[in-house]
Amino acid sequence: MKKIKVWIAILFVVLLSCIAFLGFFKKENGVWKNEIPDYEYGMDVEGARELIYTLDNTEENQYVYVDEQGEIKGEVWKEGKAITQEDDTEESSQTQELENQISYTKETRTIKKNPDEKLTKENFEEAKKIIQNRLKGQKLSEYHIRLDDVTGKLVIENANDEEQIKLVEQFVSSLGKFQLIDYQNGLVLMDNSDIKKVSAMSSNNQSYTTYLQIQFNEKGTEKLKEISKEYVEVKKEATQENTEENAEDTTEETEKKYVSLVLDGTTMMTTYFGEEMTTGILQITVGQPRTEYSDFLEDYHSAKIIADILNSGVLPVNYTLKTDNFVQSNVILNTQNVVKIIACVVVLLISFVYVAKYKINGVIVAILNIGYIALLSIVLRYTNVQITINAMIAIAMMIIINYVFVERILKEWQTQKMVEAYKKVSKKFYLAFIPVIVAAVVFTLTAYYAINSVGMVVFWGIVLQGLYHLIVTRTVLKSRED
Numbered sequence: 001m002k003k004i005k006v007w008i009a010i011l012f013v014v015l016l017s018c019i020a021f022l023g024f025f026k027k028e029n030g031v032w033k034n035e036i037p038d039y040e041y042g043m044d045v046e047g048a049r050e051l052i053y054t055l056d057n058t059e060e061n062q063y064v065y066v067d068e069q070g071e072i073k074g075e076v077w078k079e080g081k082a083i084t085q086e087d088d089t090e091e092s093s094q095t096q097e098l099e100n101q102i103s104y105t106k107e108t109r110t111i112k113k114n115p116d117e118k119l120t121k122e123n124f125e126e127a128k129k130i131i132q133n134r135l136k137g138q139k140l141s142e143y144h145i146r147l148d149d150v151t152g153k154l155v156i157e158n159a160n161d162e163e164q165i166k167l168v169e170q171f172v173s174s175l176g177k178f179q180l181i182d183y184q185n186g187l188v189l190m191d192n193s194d195i196k197k198v199s200a201m202s203s204n205n206q207s208y209t210t211y212l213q214i215q216f217n218e219k220g221t222e223k224l225k226e227i228s229k230e231y232v233e234v235k236k237e238a239t240q241e242n243t244e245e246n247a248e249d250t251t252e253e254t255e256k257k258y259v260s261l262v263l264d265g266t267t268m269m270t271t272y273f274g275e276e277m278t279t280g281i282l283q284i285t286v287g288q289p290r291t292e293y294s295d296f297l298e299d300y301h302s303a304k305i306i307a308d309i310l311n312s313g314v315l316p317v318n319y320t321l322k323t324d325n326f327v328q329s330n331v332i333l334n335t336q337n338v339v340k341i342i343a344c345v346v347v348l349l350i351s352f353v354y355v356a357k358y359k360i361n362g363v364i365v366a367i368l369n370i371g372y373i374a375l376l377s378i379v380l381r382y383t384n385v386q387i388t389i390n391a392m393i394a395i396a397m398m399i400i401i402n403y404v405f406v407e408r409i410l411k412e413w414q415t416q417k418m419v420e421a422y423k424k425v426s427k428k429f430y431l432a433f434i435p436v437i438v439a440a441v442v443f444t445l446t447a448y449y450a451i452n453s454v455g456m457v458v459f460w461g462i463v464l465q466g467l468y469h470l471i472v473t474r475t476v477l478k479s480r481e482d
Helices: 002-022 093-100 121-138 162-173 218-230 240-245 293-312 333-382 389-413 418-432 434-444 449-481
Strands: 025-028 031-034 048-055 059-066 072-075 105-112 143-147 154-159 178-182 188-191 195-204 208-216 233-235 254-256 259-263 266-271 281-290 319-327
Touching: 002 333, 002 449, 048 162, 072 178, 121 143, 121 154, 121 162, 121 293, 154 162, 162 293, 162 319, 188 218, 195 293, 208 218, 208 293, 266 281, 281 293, 333 389, 333 449, 389 418, 389 449, 418 434, 418 449, 434 449
Parallel strands: none
Antiparallel strands: 025 031, 048 154, 048 319, 059 072, 059 105, 143 154, 178 188, 178 259, 195 208, 208 281, 233 254, 259 266
């Protein structure tokens, strides 16, 4: 049984090492695919995507309502669609009646995406701050933002990940402009100044449903209350002629006044109110009820993106993507391969030293140490630790510390029992490492990925070392002793 325990442990380590260093392949659609995820490399190792944004200098003609002070109060709509002055010829009696109540004039104006008065250093810096807040809300991997406060040019360096690139593009190109608009004529009834907070919500009642919950401030709550009393379904007044012609028809005719919820010019929802809104909270369904959890997560992620955009504020200027380049890291692929080869050679040399010094026990310990490296490799992949240059140094330190730990156990084992030797070395070793563990936890919680990755490596390195040697190394060496 003692020999069986040793062989089982060695086979386990060999299997673990094969999976970590060679991979675990599964055939899908006729193609062999490695089921073990690859490392997530940081920008200083793999390279980065450089997105350069410049101010949008386009302009367009809009048919708008203008008040006495010349301020634009909204685009002229007809049944939820913006129209031009040329299209504003034939009006229904309902639309005519509504517009007769409006005290604004209508005119065509040339609207710049970025008016001259908006092109200030303060607005450029405010735009950068808003975009940073949006990116923080999504907890993206490593990224850098640079601003030219003279021209307004924005440069964002991001990890070479297509999903993240799409997300960055959405955050930069979205102004975050919320409007509740009169569907019949286009007048703006509410905007961002009325919002207190936006949240992504969900419910699970036979199916997964995602909501965007908009909580309005005190002023917005009063506005929403008045709007909910006006934009409702009402009975139509029948004329004398219609009453005589349809005397036998007892069905009551109704008409509805709609509002449209618009985000950056895109209508998200058009509705009317069935009851008075007194809570100051408006819920919008995102997507549709889902039976599959993966589909629900996509809807929830979309709602979270919209919530982050609205909570961060409205961008004071419009940006457009000018260039999208891949910037090669100084640590090229060949350098990475050289580092891996050097690491393998060092591990083999240390293993030979173990064998020469401790004979058969040295062989076993050398194999067990490779198993620890393999386990650390797999855990770092599945926990999505960013492998930066600093993280590589931390990994090398964890491997060296592991060898020092095992070396001390072997030395103590020569003069006392394995259990006592293990307890003695572990107590001294891990008490000395308490400050390191605390620092690792603090580093892990930081948002700066060059430090965060080091904290993650050190944390997992020490935790795995303690568990691995307690369960595997101690058991195997004790079996050898008995």
